[in-house]
Amino acid sequence: MKKILIEIVDTIDTSQVYSELSHAQSGGICVFIGSVREFTDQEEVVALEFETYKAMALKEMEKIANEALSKWDLNKLILRHATGLKKVEEPVVIVGASSSHRTECFEACRFLIDTLKERVPIWKKEIFRNKTVWVSAHP
Amino acid sequence: MKKILIEIVDTIDTSQVYSELSHAQSGGICVFIGSVREFTDQEEVVALEFETYKAMALKEMEKIANEALSKWDLNKLILRHATGLKKVEEPVVIVGASSSHRTECFEACRFLIDTLKERVPIWKKEIFRNKTVWVSAHP
Amino acid sequence: MEILLFGIAKDIVGESRLLLEGEHSEVVSVGQLKQFLKRKFPGFTNLTSFAVAVNSEYAADDVPLGRNDEIAIIPPVSGG
Amino acid sequence: MEILLFGIAKDIVGESRLLLEGEHSEVVSVGQLKQFLKRKFPGFTNLTSFAVAVNSEYAADDVPLGRNDEIAIIPPVSGG
Numbered sequence: 001m002k003k004i005l006i007e008i009v010d011t012i013d014t015s016q017v018y019s020e021l022s023h024a025q026s027g028g029i030c031v032f033i034g035s036v037r038e039f040t041d042q043e044e045v046v047a048l049e050f051e052t053y054k055a056m057a058l059k060e061m062e063k064i065a066n067e068a069l070s071k072w073d074l075n076k077l078i079l080r081h082a083t084g085l086k087k088v089e090e091p092v093v094i095v096g097a098s099s100s101h102r103t104e105c106f107e108a109c110r111f112l113i114d115t116l117k118e119r120v121p122i123w124k125k126e127i128f129r130n131k132t133v134w135v136s137a138h139p
Numbered sequence: 140m141k142k143i144l145i146e147i148v149d150t151i152d153t154s155q156v157y158s159e160l161s162h163a164q165s166g167g168i169c170v171f172i173g174s175v176r177e178f179t180d181q182e183e184v185v186a187l188e189f190e191t192y193k194a195m196a197l198k199e200m201e202k203i204a205n206e207a208l209s210k211w212d213l214n215k216l217i218l219r220h221a222t223g224l225k226k227v228e229e230p231v232v233i234v235g236a237s238s239s240h241r242t243e244c245f246e247a248c249r250f251l252i253d254t255l256k257e258r259v260p261i262w263k264k265e266i267f268r269n270k271t272v273w274v275s276a277h278p
Numbered sequence: 279m280e281i282l283l284f285g286i287a288k289d290i291v292g293e294s295r296l297l298l299e300g301e302h303s304e305v306v307s308v309g310q311l312k313q314f315l316k317r318k319f320p321g322f323t324n325l326t327s328f329a330v331a332v333n334s335e336y337a338a339d340d341v342p343l344g345r346n347d348e349i350a351i352i353p354p355v356s357g358g
Numbered sequence: 359m360e361i362l363l364f365g366i367a368k369d370i371v372g373e374s375r376l377l378l379e380g381e382h383s384e385v386v387s388v389g390q391l392k393q394f395l396k397r398k399f400p401g402f403t404n405l406t407s408f409a410v411a412v413n414s415e416y417a418a419d420d421v422p423l424g425r426n427d428e429i430a431i432i433p434p435v436s437g438g
Contacts, residue, residue, distance in 0.1 A: 014157035054413035122437030123365030134366040137434035195334035261357025262285030273286040274356035
């Protein structure tokens with residue numbers, strides 16, 4: 001039973017996350033799922049495409065996991081990101097943690113997604129009807 | 140597609156929560172799951188037993204849901220609590236929210252579980268090897 | 279007047295329902311019901327606190343109790 | 359020296375890998391690589407920012423580049 005679960009996958013299966021984070025010493029599990037929104041600034045998004053530098057992304061995700069473990073008393077922790085083309089409502093990222101009490105898992109879960117978005121080499125291209133945009137690339 | 144989902148059930152199926160909270164306008168979903176811990180103050184817990192005043196509990200859960208909707212811009216929201224005997228690692232409560240951006244769903248999710256624990260008429264009995272204790276009943 | 283009992287309140291009284299007959303006609307408000315319970319069942323005085331619900335809403339001490347109201351004793355909640 | 363390109367960096371260069379041959383032997387550090395890219399591909403000057411990774415770790419400008427290092431251009435990340 002590994003404490004940390006880190007993966008980059010083609011498709012995220014959200015139905016497994018409870019059993020992945022469940023732990024006899026955990027009273028609380030907090031999970032965040034990021035999914036594709038239909039509109040960005042009033043423009044209709046057809047899909048998002050995710051590209052990763054996989055070797056480095058996994059390394060950065062592992063660093064984030066270890067930082068979380070050093071900050072909070074966690075029993076289990078997960079960071080999983082999808083790659084490739086994702087349609088509206090599809091999950092693209094799932095992070096979560098389980099801990100004895102709820103404050104720890106809430107704070108850790110927020111840290112995991114915030115830090116993943118800041119540092120992990122994954123890039124998102126928004127595909128609109130008439131154009132594509134690499135998110136955050138330009139000021 | 141109802142915006143609010145409120146239930147008191149015998150068994151919580153954690154695998155459905157993503158599809159229950161997923162929404163085309165939501166980029167973020169935050170879920171909290173409370174489960175049975177093996178130890179309370181170093182004492183081994185055999186099981187927890189939950190009792191509810193169901194009519195009132197559902198009313199209070201609905202008030203909490205509406206308070207959350209008035210505080211944050213949420214697309215969907217769930218409050219589901221289990222009753223009866225629950226063993227170690229079994230889920231006893233699941234709350235969650237989905238929103239355009241992640242801050243809203245995190246804050247709402249924390250509010251949902253904190254307020255549920257404060258106000259909803261549900262009682263938890265800890266069953267140890269040699270005794271049972273109604274949690275929080277005595278100072 | 280019938281009173282629903284939950285959690286430790288049920289254990290203190292030894293029943294899941296308590297029937298108040300005519301001899302308790304002085305119990306006409308939430309506050310009076312709380313006083314009555316503490317006198318009759320000393321276990322209530324040891325609780326962290328307890329509330330009364332009238333028609334499945336938390337009720338303040340001055341809320342009157344009617345014959346057709348659904349009345350319940352709400353010991354400290356501990357869900358989640 | 360081979361450089362991996364991701365996201366918009368790939369679009370700017372028009373390839374997913376960039377080969378720097380002997381004629382670019384002045385590019386021996388992360389900082390020099392960034393300068394070289396901005397000169398050669400003006401699209402890099404329009405980005406919010408971009409980083410360089412050496413052996414799959416973020417690298418500061420003074421980190422040297424070796425022939426056997428895995429070097430990658432990291433435009434602004436946008437996962438999640």
